[in-house]
Amino acid sequence: MTSRHIRVLDHAITKAECKMAKSQGPLVVVAERTPLLEAQVESDHAPKPSQDEVLLKNKSQKGIWLLFPLIIGVFIANADTSLVLATYTTISSDFSSLGNSSWLLTAYMLSMCSIQPLYGKLSNIFGRKALLLFAYILFGIGNLVCGMAPSMSVAIAGRFIAGAGGAGMSSVVSYLIADLLPIREVAAYRSYVNIVATVGRSCGGPLGGKLTEMIGWRWTFLCQAPPTMMAILLVSYFIPSTAPATSNTHGNLRQQIRRIDFLGSLLLCKTIILFLLPITMGGNQIPWDHPSIWALFAGAMISGVVFVLVESKWAVEPVFPLPLLRRWDIVAPYSCCCKTWHKPLYMIYSIPLYFQITANSSPSVSGYYLVPAVMGNTIGGLWTAAHIKRTGLFKGPTNLAAIVAGLCHALIVIRWNGSTGVFEACYAFLGGLGTGASHSSTFIAVTAATSEEELAIAGGGLYLCGGLGSVLGVAAADSTLRVVFKHELVRRLGKSQFTTGIIHHLLKDIKYLQELPEVIKVAAVASYLKGFKCDFGLALVCCMISLVLGLLMENKRLPL
Structure with a gap:
C-alpha cells in the first residue's frame, strides 16, 4: 500500500x-x-480493479478525452439529418418516385421518436456503453442500406433503421455524461454537445449538396461509415460502461433479456407512430378531413390506453414508469422542452421561406438568415452552463429563455413587414439564445429531480418530448401558413377557379410566384406575410406557456 x-x-x-x-x-x-x-x-x-473502474477513477479520462469520442457520433447524427434534407428530392428522382420523397424524412423521424424512450430503460439493463455502441451499429447499417438501395422502398427502410440508431446517438451520450460527471458539470458538457450538434446540422446540408454534385447521393451515406467506425472504436476504448448501481448489467444475457418489457415497448412505439403519422401526413399528402387521419388518431388513443393498462397492472419492470408523470418536477421540464422545440423548428421552417418569398432570395442565400439563430443557440447554451455551474440554479435560465425567445417572436410579428433589413434579420439571434439556454436547463432539471435509476428513463421521456415538439412545430407552422395564405388570397382576389389554381401552384412550388403578374404577385406576397405573422404569433404563445410552466418549477439548488 x-x-x-x-x-x-x-x-x-x-x-x-x-x-x-x-x-x-x-x-x-x-x-x-x-x-x-x-x-x-x-x-x-x-x-484488482476492472478496466471500467480504472477509466472511471482516472480523472484524465474526463474533460475533453471523455467528450471527444462521444461528440463524433453526435456530429454525424445531426449532419445526417440536414444532409438528407438537402438530397432527398435527388434520391427520389433517381428512383422515379418523387411523390414519395418525403418518406425519406418521415421514416427517420418516426423511428427516432418511437425508439427514443426505449434507450433509457435498455441502458439501465445492458449499460450505457453497450447501448451507445448498438446505436452506432444500427445507424451505420441504415446508412449502408440507403447507400446500396436498389429501390425507393429499400432506401426508406434504411432511413428507418438509421433513425433507430440516431435516437440513441444523442440521448445515451447525455446519460453517460450525467453518470460520469458532477451534476453542475453536466450542463457545461451538454452545452458543448449542443454546439457540436448545431455545427453538424449547419454543415450537413451544404456538404450533402456538394457530395451529391461531385460523386453522387449514394456516397453521402457510404462516406459516413468511416467516421461511424472511428466513433465505435474510440467509445469502446475510452468510455467506461456505466449503469445505475441497482442494475445487474453483469448478469448473463438471458437474465437481461427477461427484464425487457417487450409488450410495453411495442405498445409505446405503436402509439407514438400512430400519433405522428397523421400529423406529418395531414394537409400535405392527405387532407385533414380524410377518414384515414382520424382512424390513425383513434388507433393511437386505443394503443395508448392499452399501454397505460399494461404498464400499470402487469409490467414487472415497465419501459416507462407511469408514476414519473405524476411528479410536477418531471412534467414541468417535459412540457417546457416540448414547447421549446416548437420554437426553433418554426424558425428553421419559416425564416428561409420568408426571405425566399419577400426578397426573392435563393434557398442557399435564405439559409444564411439562420446564422444569427445558430450563434444565439451556441451562446445561450454556454451561458446557461456557466450560470448553473456557478450558482447551482436552473430555474432562472429556463424562465429567461422563454422571455428572450418570446421577445424575438414579438419583434418579428411587429417588424417583419416584407422589407426586412440585416439588423431586423438578427432578431433570430434572440430566438436561438432562448433555445440554447432552455435545452441545457431542462435536462438539468430532470437530472436533479431523478434518482440514478430513473435518470435515463426520465431522460428518454425528455428526448421524446423534444422530438414531439419538433414534429408538432413543423406541422403547426406549415398548416397555419397554408390555411391563412389560402384565406387571405381568396379574400383579396375573390373566390374563383383562377384563385384556386394560383393557390395550388404556389403551395407546390414557390418559384411560381415570380411568374405571376405584378398585381397578383403583390397580393400573394401580402397573403404569405399574414401567414408568417400568424406562425410567429403562435410561437409567441408557446413561449408564454413555457414561461408559466417555468415559473411553477421548483427552484432547487444543485449540490457541489
Missing part, C-alpha cells in the same frame, strides 16, 4: 467525507478511531 491509497483525517468521518472519498476510487480513509491493521488487511485483499 502506498501513501496515495490512504487518506488521514484528524476528526470523525462525516457521511459527506465518506461519499467524497468513495467517489475518488478505491481509497482507504483513516481517522483517529480507524485501526491501521484493518486498513492494511482490506487493502491486501482488495480485488
Whole structure:
C-alpha cells in the first residue's frame, strides 16, 4: 500500500467525507478511531480493479478525452439529418418516385421518436456503453442500406433503421455524461454537445449538396461509415460502461433479456407512430378531413390506453414508469422542452421561406438568415452552463429563455413587414439564445429531480418530448401558413377557379410566384406575410406557456 491509497483525517468521518472519498476510487480513509491493521488487511485483499473502474477513477479520462469520442457520433447524427434534407428530392428522382420523397424524412423521424424512450430503460439493463455502441451499429447499417438501395422502398427502410440508431446517438451520450460527471458539470458538457450538434446540422446540408454534385447521393451515406467506425472504436476504448448501481448489467444475457418489457415497448412505439403519422401526413399528402387521419388518431388513443393498462397492472419492470408523470418536477421540464422545440423548428421552417418569398432570395442565400439563430443557440447554451455551474440554479435560465425567445417572436410579428433589413434579420439571434439556454436547463432539471435509476428513463421521456415538439412545430407552422395564405388570397382576389389554381401552384412550388403578374404577385406576397405573422404569433404563445410552466418549477439548488 502506498501513501496515495490512504487518506488521514484528524476528526470523525462525516457521511459527506465518506461519499467524497468513495467517489475518488478505491481509497482507504483513516481517522483517529480507524485501526491501521484493518486498513492494511482490506487493502491486501482488495480485488484488482476492472478496466471500467480504472477509466472511471482516472480523472484524465474526463474533460475533453471523455467528450471527444462521444461528440463524433453526435456530429454525424445531426449532419445526417440536414444532409438528407438537402438530397432527398435527388434520391427520389433517381428512383422515379418523387411523390414519395418525403418518406425519406418521415421514416427517420418516426423511428427516432418511437425508439427514443426505449434507450433509457435498455441502458439501465445492458449499460450505457453497450447501448451507445448498438446505436452506432444500427445507424451505420441504415446508412449502408440507403447507400446500396436498389429501390425507393429499400432506401426508406434504411432511413428507418438509421433513425433507430440516431435516437440513441444523442440521448445515451447525455446519460453517460450525467453518470460520469458532477451534476453542475453536466450542463457545461451538454452545452458543448449542443454546439457540436448545431455545427453538424449547419454543415450537413451544404456538404450533402456538394457530395451529391461531385460523386453522387449514394456516397453521402457510404462516406459516413468511416467516421461511424472511428466513433465505435474510440467509445469502446475510452468510455467506461456505466449503469445505475441497482442494475445487474453483469448478469448473463438471458437474465437481461427477461427484464425487457417487450409488450410495453411495442405498445409505446405503436402509439407514438400512430400519433405522428397523421400529423406529418395531414394537409400535405392527405387532407385533414380524410377518414384515414382520424382512424390513425383513434388507433393511437386505443394503443395508448392499452399501454397505460399494461404498464400499470402487469409490467414487472415497465419501459416507462407511469408514476414519473405524476411528479410536477418531471412534467414541468417535459412540457417546457416540448414547447421549446416548437420554437426553433418554426424558425428553421419559416425564416428561409420568408426571405425566399419577400426578397426573392435563393434557398442557399435564405439559409444564411439562420446564422444569427445558430450563434444565439451556441451562446445561450454556454451561458446557461456557466450560470448553473456557478450558482447551482436552473430555474432562472429556463424562465429567461422563454422571455428572450418570446421577445424575438414579438419583434418579428411587429417588424417583419416584407422589407426586412440585416439588423431586423438578427432578431433570430434572440430566438436561438432562448433555445440554447432552455435545452441545457431542462435536462438539468430532470437530472436533479431523478434518482440514478430513473435518470435515463426520465431522460428518454425528455428526448421524446423534444422530438414531439419538433414534429408538432413543423406541422403547426406549415398548416397555419397554408390555411391563412389560402384565406387571405381568396379574400383579396375573390373566390374563383383562377384563385384556386394560383393557390395550388404556389403551395407546390414557390418559384411560381415570380411568374405571376405584378398585381397578383403583390397580393400573394401580402397573403404569405399574414401567414408568417400568424406562425410567429403562435410561437409567441408557446413561449408564454413555457414561461408559466417555468415559473411553477421548483427552484432547487444543485449540490457541489
